[in-house]
Amino acid sequence: MHTIEPAPVRKSVTVRASAEKAFDVFVNDMGSWWIKGHSLTESGQKTVVVEAVAGGRWYEIGNAGEERDWGHVIACDRPNRILLAWQLNADFTFDPAFHTEVEVLFEAKGDNETTVVLEHRQLANYGAKAQDVGGMLDSGWGGLLASYAAKVA
Numbered sequence: 028m029h030t031i032e033p034a035p036v037r038k039s040v041t042v043r044a045s046a047e048k049a050f051d052v053f054v055n056d057m058g059s060w061w062i063k064g065h066s067l068t069e070s071g072q073k074t075v076v077v078e079a080v081a082g083g084r085w086y087e088i089g090n091a092g093e094e095r096d097w098g099h100v101i102a103c104d105r106p107n108r109i110l111l112a113w114q115l116n117a118d119f120t121f122d123p124a125f126h127t128e129v130e131v132l133f134e135a136k137g138d139n140e141t142t143v144v145l146e147h148r149q150l151a152n153y154g155a156k157a158q159d160v161g162g163m164l165d166s167g168w169g170g171l172l173a174s175y176a177a178k179v180a
Contacts, residue, residue: 033157035148036165040172042141042179046133049141050106052179053131054079058088060178062171067095067119077111079103085111096121101128108132113147117156127152145172 042049052060058074066072068089075097078084083100098114098121111129116122127149134142145168153160 033150033153033161035146035150036161036168037144037146038165038168038172039142039144040176041136042143042176043139044141044179045139046106046135046141049143049179050109050133053133053143053175054103054105054109056178060171060175062174065167065171067097067115067121068093077109079105079109096123098126098129106133117153117160125152143172143175 044052054077057077058072061072061075063072066089067087068091070089070091070093073088073090073092075087076084078100081100081102083103084096085098085100086094086096088094096114098112100109101112102108102110109131111131112126113129114121114123114126116125127147129145129147132144134144136142147164147168150157150161150164
């Protein structure tokens with residue numbers, strides 16, 4: 028029996044910023060726009076860090092200083108693209124043996140306009156929970172990109 032691969036979550040937003048600025052706010056300033064309620068820490072989210080090099084960490088720092096890994100950077104090509112390994116399982120806990128991919132493209136539309144295209148793929152890795160988790164990610168990324176767009180503006 029062949030199962031149908033769940034469709035990736037795809038979102039895009041156009042921001043009034045150069046590709047460089049759009050990339051930098053998304054990657055280097057993620058903690059400024061990531062919704063604080065989306066946190067793995069006991070003390071609440073202080074910030075989110077992306078080490079923007081292949082192999083770099085992607086993690087959260089709590090208000091009490093604790094760190095919680097979310098995944099790592101697979102590839103980074105500033106200001107065009109970042110590819111992240113999302114290693115949060117269906118229970119939204121870090122699992123080093125689990126991963127899906129989040130690819131973000133920054134497409135310059137002019138000197139001061141960039142379309143940011145996000146794709147969260149390999150949702151089949153969630154197994155029986157793929158549909159439920161995909162729905163949560165679809166809603167979650169929608170809210171996060173809106174928060175990001177407001178920060179870039």
